[in-house]
Amino acid sequence: MDKKTLDPMLAHTLIQSVATASVEKISSPFVVSRLHSNHIEPHSGENKTITIEDLPAGHHRWDIPESASLTLTFLLNHPHSVTIDLYLTGPHAHVDVAGLVLTDTGTPTLTINQYHLAPDTTSKVLIKGILAGATRAQLRGLVTITDAAIRSTASHYHKVLLLDPSARCTAIPSFAVHHHQVRCNHGAAVGKLAIDQLAYLQSRGIPEPHARHLMTLGFAQEVTERATPEQQAIWHEKIALLTKGA
Amino acid sequence: MNRGLTRDVVIAISETKQEPAWMMEFRLQGLELFEKLPMPTFGPDLSELKFDDLLYYLNPVDRAVSSWDQVPSEIKTTFEQLGVPQAERQYLAGVGAQYESEIVYKRLHEQWASKGVVFADISDGLKDYPELFRRYFGTVIQSSEHKFSALNSAVWSGGSFVYVPPGVHVDMPLQAYFRMNTDRLGQFERTLIIADEGASVHYVEGCSAPVYSAASLHSAVVEVVALANATVRYTTIQNWAPNVYNLVTKRAIAMRNATVAWVDGNFGSKVTMKYPGIVLKEPGAKAEIISIARAHEGQIQDAGGKVIHLAPHTSSTIISKSISARTGSAIYRGLLKVAPGAHDVVSRVRCDALMLDSTCHADAYPTVDIANESVDVGHEASVNCLDEVQLFYVMSRGLSATAAQTMIVTGFIAPLVDALPMEYAVEINRLIAAEMEGSIG
Numbered sequence: 001m002d003k004k005t006l007d008p009m010l011a012h013t014l015i016q017s018v019a020t021a022s023v024e025k026i027s028s029p030f031v032v033s034r035l036h037s038n039h040i041e042p043h044s045g046e047n048k049t050i051t052i053e054d055l056p057a058g059h060h061r062w063d064i065p066e067s068a069s070l071t072l073t074f075l076l077n078h079p080h081s082v083t084i085d086l087y088l089t090g091p092h093a094h095v096d097v098a099g100l101v102l103t104d105t106g107t108p109t110l111t112i113n114q115y116h117l118a119p120d121t122t123s124k125v126l127i128k129g130i131l132a133g134a135t136r137a138q139l140r141g142l143v144t145i146t147d148a149a150i151r152s153t154a155s156h157y158h159k160v161l162l163l164d165p166s167a168r169c170t171a172i173p174s175f176a177v178h179h180h181q182v183r184c185n186h187g188a189a190v191g192k193l194a195i196d197q198l199a200y201l202q203s204r205g206i207p208e209p210h211a212r213h214l215m216t217l218g219f220a221q222e223v224t225e226r227a228t229p230e231q232q233a234i235w236h237e238k239i240a241l242l243t244k245g246a
Numbered sequence: 247m248n249r250g251l252t253r254d255v256v257i258a259i260s261e262t263k264q265e266p267a268w269m270m271e272f273r274l275q276g277l278e279l280f281e282k283l284p285m286p287t288f289g290p291d292l293s294e295l296k297f298d299d300l301l302y303y304l305n306p307v308d309r310a311v312s313s314w315d316q317v318p319s320e321i322k323t324t325f326e327q328l329g330v331p332q333a334e335r336q337y338l339a340g341v342g343a344q345y346e347s348e349i350v351y352k353r354l355h356e357q358w359a360s361k362g363v364v365f366a367d368i369s370d371g372l373k374d375y376p377e378l379f380r381r382y383f384g385t386v387i388q389s390s391e392h393k394f395s396a397l398n399s400a401v402w403s404g405g406s407f408v409y410v411p412p413g414v415h416v417d418m419p420l421q422a423y424f425r426m427n428t429d430r431l432g433q434f435e436r437t438l439i440i441a442d443e444g445a446s447v448h449y450v451e452g453c454s455a456p457v458y459s460a461a462s463l464h465s466a467v468v469e470v471v472a473l474a475n476a477t478v479r480y481t482t483i484q485n486w487a488p489n490v491y492n493l494v495t496k497r498a499i500a501m502r503n504a505t506v507a508w509v510d511g512n513f514g515s516k517v518t519m520k521y522p523g524i525v526l527k528e529p530g531a532k533a534e535i536i537s538i539a540r541a542h543e544g545q546i547q548d549a550g551g552k553v554i555h556l557a558p559h560t561s562s563t564i565i566s567k568s569i570s571a572r573t574g575s576a577i578y579r580g581l582l583k584v585a586p587g588a589h590d591v592v593s594r595v596r597c598d599a600l601m602l603d604s605t606c607h608a609d610a611y612p613t614v615d616i617a618n619e620s621v622d623v624g625h626e627a628s629v630n631c632l633d634e635v636q637l638f639y640v641m642s643r644g645l646s647a648t649a650a651q652t653m654i655v656t657g658f659i660a661p662l663v664d665a666l667p668m669e670y671a672v673e674i675n676r677l678i679a680a681e682m683e684g685s686i687g
Contacts, residue, residue, distance in 0.1 A: 147604065162619035165586075171614040173625070180601030180631040187626040190616045 042068035044090060049073075051227050053234065055099070059083045066090025066118070072097045073226040075235055079106020079135065085113045088121035088149075097125045100223040102238055104133030104164075104245060111140040114156065116149035116182075123153075128223050129160040130216060130239065131167040132246040143175040143184055150181050158188040161219050163246035213243045250298040253277060256400050259303045263369050263403075266376065276389045276399025283393040289579070290517045290546040295491055300463055302401040302434070358416065363447075364409040365420050368436050371407025378409060382440055386469035386497050386525075394493045398434050398467040405435035405466065410445035410476075419448040419481070419667055435466040441476035441504075448479040450667060452511075463491045464515070470498035472506050474528070479507040483670055485514035485677075488543065496522040497552075503530035509665045512539040512547050513677065521579055523552035526560035526588075533562035538662040541574030541606065542681065550580035550597075550612075555588040564595040565661050571602035571681075578610040582623065589620035597627040600658050602651075652682040 041062055042048040047069040057080035064070050064087065076082060076099060086095050101110055114123040123143070131137050141156040158171040171188035193215050201211035216239055217224075224235050256277050260270040285292055358365055364375060372379050389399035410416055441447050464486060472478045478498065486492050492515035498506040508522035524533035535551035547570075553562040568576030578597045599608035610627045632654055640650035656663070656678055663671045 150604075158614075160616075162616065162621075165589075165619050167619055168586075168617040169614075170616070171625070172612065173627070174609070174611045175627070175629060176607075176609045177599070177601065177629045178607055180604055180606060182629065182631070184629040185627065186610070187624070188612070188614045189624040190614060191622045192619045 042070050044068055047071075051231060053231060054078065055082055057082055059085070061085040061087070062095070063087045063089050064093040064095050064121075067092045069094040070096070071226075072099075073223060074099045075238070076101045076108065076110055077103065077238055079103055079108045081109040081111075083111040083113070085115065086123060086125075087115045087117060088123060088152075089117050091118045091120050093118060093121045095123045097123075098223040098226055099125075099127045100220055100235065101127060101129040101131070101137060101139070102235075102242055103129075103131060103135045103137060104167075104242055105135055107136045107138065109138040109140065111142075112156070113141070114143045114154055116143075116145045116152045116154060118148060119150045119152065121149055121152045123155070125156045126222065127158050128220055129158065129169060130163065130220060130242060131160060131169055132163040132242050134164075134166045134168075136168045136170075138170045139172070139188075141173045141186065143177075143186065145175070145177045145179060145182050145184060147178040150179050152179075153183040155184070156186040159219075160188075160190045161216065162190065162192055163216070163243065209244075212246075213240060216243050249301055251277070251280070251300070251302050251397075251401065255302050259401055259403065262303070265369075265372065268380070269372065272384065272389070273400050273402075276396045276401075279389050279396035280393060280400055283390075283396055285393055286519070289519055289548045289577070290575075292491065292493075292517070295463060300433075303403055354418065358420075361414050361416075362411040363414060363416055364407065366407050368402070368405040368407045368438065371409075371438065375407070375409065378440070379407065379438070382469070382471050383438055384469075386471060386499050387467050387495055391495070394465045395467055395495050398436060398465050398495070402434045402436035402467065404433075405437040405468075406439070406449070406451075407437075408439040408447065408449060410441045410447045412442040413444040414442075415445065416447040419450045421450045433464055435464075435468075437466070437468040439468075439470045439478060439480070441470075441472050441478045443473045444475045445473075446477035448481065450481045450670070452483040452485070462489050462516075463493070465491075466494045466496075468494070468496040470496075470506060472498060472500045472504035472531075474502040474504060476501075477505045479509065480522075481509040481666060481670070483511040483513070483666075483674070484518070487514060488516050488545065490515045492516075492518040492520065494518075494520040496520065498522075498524045498533075500524060500526050500528075500531035500533060502528035504528075505532040505534070507534040507665075508536070508551065509662065510535070510537045510549065510551075511662055511666075511674065512537075512549050513674075515545065515547075517546045517548070519548045521550045521552050521581075523554070523581075524562070525554045525556060526562065527556050529557045529559045531557065531560045533560075535562075535564045535566075536662055536665055537564070537566045537578075538659050539566075539568040539576050540678075540681070541568065541570040541576040542572040544573045546575045546577070548575075548577040548579055550578045552581040553583070553593065554581070555584045555591045555593070558587065558589045558591070560588060561592040563593070564597070566595075566597035567659055567661065568597075568599045568608060569602065569655060569658065570599065570606035570608050573605045575607040575609070577608075578612065578627065580612045581615070582613070582625065583615045584618050584621050584623065586617045589618050591618065591621045591623065593621070593623045595625040597625075598658070599627075599629040600655065601629060601631050602655075648682055652679050655682060 044065045045067045049071040052074035055074040055076045112125050139158045143154045143156050156173050160169045173186040173188050175184050224232050256273045260273055389396045470478050500506045506524050510522055512518045533553045537549050537551050539547035539549045541547040551564045566578045570576040584591050601608050608629050612625050614625050637650050
């Protein structure tokens, strides 16, 4: 499948799910391609791991039923809007999302909504943004814990690295909690590469551009390490392109 | 004066106060904007607010409750629990004035006046310091910003005017509580505080005891100007009666190396919408906002803070804590904005919500808007219930369940209490203890 030939606006059918070492241990390892994202959902008691090489624009929804688990990793590398709705519909449902937003143009908007509808559900969302050029990215998130979702746990974090003075980011991580026996955290952090770390690497003989690139890769690692080595190589290439232009 | 808001009402208010022509014009422009501007499109439902049913100017005599018997029993019970002295109880309930403080106030006033500090009723400020007043009035918060800033501009009455001359440090907090002007409890207060270069002042208003008001809308505007190297701390504790919509706009401007702090405690009212803001306009300015909200019995506390970094090398901290119980809703709504030219900005936002039972509600809607790469900005929020491990630990040391819960909640709001003058801190701890009785589901 050559994803380079696809228009991100039209490519909503291209989802690649990977069977990694950890996935092999689970009850129903799931390997599929060319399916609409809405159709790749775990059934009750099933675990799924999905990695999306470039998250298509548009609206995506995943329902996670009782005792099911979804691990989703994605790269967003286009200046369009994406909304992901995650519905934890059954008890003990679990979702773990990590996403990387790489962009240097336009006004990409990524919205992720976590709806906890059943007891003992857990959700984790971590979005890392590397923004360059004159991009104006918007990261939004809403965690809703209904009064039925007792003992649920949710987290939603945005961490953004700005590589250029003209890059701009708006982060709006929100929550609405209707039951007291829950744990819910959210956060947003925006910054640039740490000067002291950069100086340390340079003092070890690493040229500044390479040091910047290494630090940017390190920033993205929490997300990229969840992908296959082949996917990681592609994502690292995209990060290199972004840091070179910055 | 009749109910409802008309041009004649606005003119009558201005004439009653014998204001200059420019102020009457300002009020009439406010009225025009109020009629044009829409209601807020976010936040709590305000549809029960009937502007035509409100009285827009109350003489002090009209405002007072004629006898102690008319004060609601819940308010009297809370006075008892807090240990508020009898004279203060009558004053807070609108039955009478707190004459015992008059001598103290007079002595303090003489001290301040000798340093050139002005601490007066806002209307007296307009009369006695017309040039200074006009230079700053309405410059921090525009009438056109939203419907309630326009409303306040049209009908403002009561509030304080404070001016601290260059280099003067006011050691003791200026407390609106001591200012004996009868307009203190106005529905549409307007306060203007100016700290000149190198000056410092701490202004305190409100109190933790419940304030009974016959009026159902409190819509104040507070403007603070901190000039270069000045320090202003503004502490508000509000505990309005449960019939009151408390819709307040507060903002400060901080110039070069100035520091502004809002300490904001919201305990009463039916609905509160209050997001104190600080605009860091010149390099080196610092902002600190501590906001605490307690929501119970159907209350909606929609509070938070806003900081706008317009200049480089500015820093800010926002700490928000909320406690909700018994069908109360606590909402944090905040903004942290860094303008394109504001490099080397550091900011931290922390908001925590504590939910005490299954009937309450907690939301957080923060916005972090960053337009400069050279920043170090972090926002973090959490929602939790009382930690059973902590409760078990405290109870194993011999405390009852209620005492243990009170101790944990008191610890949770410690950032606010630590920032308060001692007498306020004591009252708030008593208020929390009284609230915890039977509040745990």
